[in-house]
Amino acid sequence: MLKKSKLHGEFFMQGDIACAEGAIAAGCRFFGGYPITPASEIAERMSYRLPMLDGVFVQFEDEIASITSILGASWAGMKSMTATSGPGWSLMNENIGLGMMMETPCVLINVQRGSPSTGLPTSWGQSDMMQAKWGSHGDYGSISLCPKSPQEFFDLTIVAFNYSEKYRLPVFILTDAIVGHMTEKVIIPPVDELEIIERKYTTKKPGEYLPYKVEKDMVPDFAKAGDGYRYHTTGLTHDERGYPVMTEECQWKCVPRLVEKITKNADNIILLEERDVEDADVVVVAYGITARTVVPAIEAAKKKGIKVGLLRLITVWPFPEKRIKELAQKVKGFVVPELNLGQIVLEVERCSAKYVTTKSITHPGGGIHKIENIVKAIEKVAYE
Amino acid sequence: MNKNIQVKKEIYHPMEDILRMDRMPHIWCPGCGLGSDVVAFAQGIKKANIPFDKVVIVSGIGCTGRVAGYLRLDSYHTTHGRAIPFATGLKLANRELTVVVFSGDGDLFAIGGNHLIHAARRNVDINVICVNNFIYGMTGGQNAPTTPLGAYSSTAPYGNFEPPFNLVGLAAASGATYVARWTSIHIRRLADSIATAAKKKGFCFIEIVTPCATVFARKNKGGTGLDLLSEFKNRSVINHSADPTKIPLDMEGEIVCGEFVNEEKPTFWENVKEGIREKVEKKVDWEKMQSKRKRKLYAESSDDLS
C-alpha cells in the first residue's frame, strides 16, 4: 500500500467523491459498479483510489453483477460497496434480498434521480424511498440513511459501513443528484479519529461453529471463506447450520429475526436532527436535500408568527415512529415535503393519524418546492 | 442412550470427507447424473491436492444449484444466474482461494449468460462447471437455451424450434483459457479436467453433458437415467483437437468430448496489477492530494450548511 493513502484535511469536494472517500476511510476495499448518472463519479473515484490501497475495483457488465459481486467480496472478508441510481437499483433488488437473507455486510449507494423508468437522468428526485424499503420480495429489516450535504455524505458513508458490519446486512444511503453533484467544504479527520466498527468474527472452532446461531444479540457471528469453517449459506430458508429447511417452523425462526434485529435496535440506529421542535405547533418532516430547500419556508412561516420546527430524518429506515408518535401528541400537525409524489408521508401518517393531520407536499423531482406552497401548508396546519 | 454402547463409525461414502453426509439423502431423482458429476468433482479436487479449506464452491439455482449444499466446503447457494459475479467478488477479495462455480445450463447460459461471457472475457481466475442436461430440471422440464432442435419440453409441447447454444463454443469464443466437454459417464477424464482447471489460472470452463432422468428423458422417450448414460456413451467421441465452435450438440449426432482449449493468458488481476501499479505510483502526488488546511476538530465540520 502506498504511504499516506488516506486523505486528511479540509477540501472543496463533490458529494459523490466525498462518499467514495468516506467508504475508503471506513475500510472499503472492493467496489463493483456500473456507470449511471448521477452516481458515476463514485465509481470513477473508486477506480482512481482503490489501486492506491491495494483494493479491488471492477466495472461490471450490469448492476446485477455489481451487487452480487460485493456480496461475494464481503464473504471473503472485504468491506465492499456499490453505487447506482434508480434504474440500477431496480435491477439490484433481487440480490439485495440475497444479501439480507445471507446477512451480508456491505453498502449500497443510491444517488436518486427523477423517476420512473429512465426519468430525469441528470436531474434529481427522492423517488426510491419506498423501493429501498420494499423493493426486494419478502420481509427483511433494512437501514437507509439520507445525507443533506457532501460533508454528511462522507460521514454517513462511514456510519453505513459501521451499521452494516454491526448488524450484518446491506445498508443503504439514499441521496440525490443535488447532494451527489454539489461541491462544498468537506473536512476529513485523521483516520485515528474516526469511529470504525468491524464485524464480529466467530471465536469458535470449526466443527463447533454454526453460521446462523445467535447468542446474546440477534446478529450471528461471521466466518469468512477460506478460514477452515467450511460452512454453507443459502438464499433459501435455512436453519442455524445454514442448511435449507423448507418448513413453516424454520420460516418462523429464520425470517422474523431479520426484521427484529433492526426494529429492536431502532433506537441505536435512528439519527435525527431537530430544530425548534420542542414548542412547535407545526413540524416539517424532511430528509436529504429537501431538508435544506425548506429552510426559507420555515423562516417565512416563523415571521408570520407560526411556531414551526424542522425534524430532519437522517435515518429514514427504520422509520422513527416513536419520535413521530411523541410529537403527534403535542403538535397541531405535520408538513412533509418530498421530491416524489408522497412516499415518506405515508409513514408519518401511519404513525400520527390518531392524533393530528399531516399535509403532504409533493413534487415529481427535477425542481424544488416553491417556498410559498410550503408556507401555505404550514399555515393550513397551524390554523385549521 | 446407554453410554456403554460403542457407536461404530461407518464409512458411508468414499468421498465423505468432502460431502455433507448430514444432508443425505439428497433431493436428486434416482438415475440423475448429478451424483456422478459431484463425485467426479470431489475426485478432481483431491487429485489437484488443494486443501479443502481453500476451495470455495458457488452455485446458482436449479437441480445443479443444489450442488453447493452437498459439498463440505465453504459453499454459497446464491440466486438464479448470479453465481459467477458472486464468485468473482470472492476470488478478487481473497486471491488465495480456489473458486469454483457449479451450476446448470439454464442458470449459466440463459439468465446468467451475460456474466459468463464477461467473466471469460476478463479472464477472472475462477472455474465454471456447467451441468448441461438440455433442460430446466428444477422447475419441471421447460425449454432451456441448450434444448436441441426438435426436442420436447414442457414449454415446447410441439418440439423446440429455437436453435440451442453450443456451450463450449461460446466459452471459447468469449476468451476462456481452458475449455472441456465430458459426459457423466467419463468420470475419470472429467475428474482429471476438474483437477487441471483447479490448478490452472484464468477462466476455465467445463461442460458436463448429464442425464436428467426425470424430465428430459420422459419428455423425449429417453428411457431411464442409465439408458441415457449408455446413449451418451455410444454417441461420444473424444477429439481434443476439435474446434469447440464447430461441435454443437443435437438429439442424435456425435457428442464430441475433450479438452479443446488449454492456453496461458494473464488473468484479470494480473492485468490490473501489471497495468496499474507503476502508473499509480507515478501519478499520485500525495502532497498535492492532501489538503494543506488541516483542522483538528471534527466538530467544525458540522458547520451549519443549511
Ligand SMILES: Cc1ncc(C[n+]2csc(CCOP(=O)(O)OP(=O)(O)O)c2C)c(N)n1
Ligand atoms: C429469478 C428467477 N427466475 C426463475 C427462477 C425459477 N428457476 C429455478 S431453477 C430454474 C431453471 C434451472 O435450470 P438449470 O439452470 O438448467 O438447472 P437444472 O435444474 O436443469 O440443473 C428456474 C427457471 C428463479 N429461481 N429465479
Ligand code: SF4
Ligand atoms: S429433475 Fe432431472 S436434473 Fe433434476 S434431479 Fe431430477 S433427474 Fe436430476
Ligand SMILES: [Mg+2]
Ligand atoms: Mg438444466
